[in-house]
Amino acid sequence: MRDGTPNDPAGAVASGLSPGLCGSCGHARVIRSGRGSLFSLCQLSAVDPSFPRYPTLPVLRCPGYEPVERGVSGSGPLPGLP
Ligand code: SF4
Numbered sequence: 001m002r003d004g005t006p007n008d009p010a011g012a013v014a015s016g017l018s019p020g021l022c023g024s025c026g027h028a029r030v031i032r033s034g035r036g037s038l039f040s041l042c043q044l045s046a047v048d049p050s051f052p053r054y055p056t057l058p059v060l061r062c063p064g065y066e067p068v069e070r071g072v073s074g075s076g077p078l079p080g081l082p
Pocket residue numbers: 021022025026027028029041042043044051055059062063064065066
């Protein structure tokens with residue numbers, strides 16, 4: 001989905017489902033809606049429309065993936081989550 005509402009990544013995040021690559025990508029940002037739902041926003045979508053604003057989780061392959069060093073490898077919590 002290129003714009004509009006997310007396709008339920010919040011549900012994936014809230015239920016503990018792994019976000020995949022987005023969980024350790026520097027382009028990912030967690031957005032909390034007014035109703036308290038969490039969404040994974042791909043900030044790369046702002047400059048490259050080939051990236052979905054709200055990727056379907058888990059993301060298993062992505063050409064824009066840029067890992068962030070946080071002392072944990074793999075698919076940890078999304079940036080912005082406690
Ligand atoms: S660039 Fe790919 S891995 Fe990184 S946040 Fe966007 S969709 Fe997720």
